[in-house]
Amino acid sequence: MSYAIETNDLRKSFHGNEVVKGIRLRVRKGELFALLGPNGAGKTTTIHMLTTLLKPDGGTAVVAGYDVAGNAGEVRKKISVTGQFAALDEGLSGLQNLLLIARLYGYSKKEARSIAEELIQSFGLSEGKDRTVESYSGGMRRRLDIAAGIITRPELIFLDEPTTGLDPQSRKQVWEVVRMLLKLGTTVLLTTQYLEEADQLADRIAVIDKGRIIAEGTPHELKASIGGKTLTLRLSEGADREGIGRLIMERCQLKVIQDEADPLLIRIAVKEAKQASGAIHTLAANDVSIEHFSLSEPTMDEVFLALTGSVERREIVQ
Template identity: 65%
Template structure:
């Protein structure tokens, strides 16, 4: 099978800092592949190498079978990149921005106007098409930016954290734009630090942390990998986390995931009935539990579990 994107042993360092460490990826045509990770994980560096903006230190990247180093000009004809910040002229209207970009690609005045108006309609910007971009909301800017990136109908589009800084409603509007791209058969590689975003959109997810892929699969596969359920409990008052770890590791040999909230703890459980035993054990040791819930694991739980495991390996 020829993949839309095929990455093998990709590496990039800045002096002593290894930003990307031997990454392998295979992305099928027409799917949305999400590269999920926190700030500083190496996501943007990977995107820059895949889009010919940055030369790898090692490994290979094939885009539709073309090497990004040896065939960079041909690769650029097949791809488009939307970065984290909108690349638009704020003094022009939305329609004028799109017309300008299509003309830069060599289209005639008539064709440029036709393409621009079609994109304005498709991305639900008709009412604001003659308004200056400076007066657009964040969500409108992102939609216009994505529209601008597909005027040439690229086979592959790279979206590097396209919803960073947007409010929830604007993020959902961008999600609808991405779904429209997928329906047209476009291959999408999305980088994001938002777990919900990857869960909503992705066919496949690779979790990247400190420049390495630590897990890969469909959203459901990743959730299933840490357990059938997630037990979450909140303490009524501060309690030494080390003691909770000692109690549960000694009794049940469990892995405990600490939350950003120091009073909240999460435990992946392979069997639902184990949750009851865990709560009983904690109460018997006078751990001040305020409340607890048992739910299906989320990608948030997956990421916390995976990164916690990675940290343990390096200690």
């Protein structure tokens, strides 16, 4: 199989501290591959090596058919990088920004106009095309920034946390833009702090922690790897959440994941409905009041918390 990105034993150190420790990645052409990890996990350093901004200390990385160390210039011709902050001229209109970038890439005036107008329409920016970018909303800026990044029709685009700071509606608009890129056959490597985003968009996900890939697979495979279902319980006011967690652990040998944002919500990973029933029965027998409960597939948040608690790679059957 031909890959858009292929790395073997990729390594990078800073001041004697190895931050990327032998990463192996295989990103297929035309897919959206998400790279997730906590702060300091090594994902940004990995992206910088793949986009030729940093030279690896060891291992190999081939991007769009070229080695990043030996053929950095050829790699740059094939890729586009969109960071967290839009690289746009605030004083120009949306259309003018695209025209300027197209001309800088060597397109004629006629070609630049055609490309810019097509992108403005495709990305839903027609109403604001003649307004200055400084008047754009966060979502409009992000869509324009991505449009600017594909003027050269790159084979591969790196999206580094493209929806950070956006409201939910703007995030969904960017999601639609990303889906459009995939329909065009563009390979996308996405880093994001929103786990729901990876769940919604990614064909496959790799979780990086402490410089190593600890799990890789489709969203469904990763969810299945930590348990079949999640039992979600809403407790009554005044409930002893810590004590309930200990009770479930001691009586049912199940781990309780506590929701930091909601003190009355707890989640329990279970492999089968029988375990969920046993947990509820245990709580009822100990006079624990439950307002309501539900049994569902694990969320990506729960997958992330479970996986980043381990430094050993979990092999997911694909």
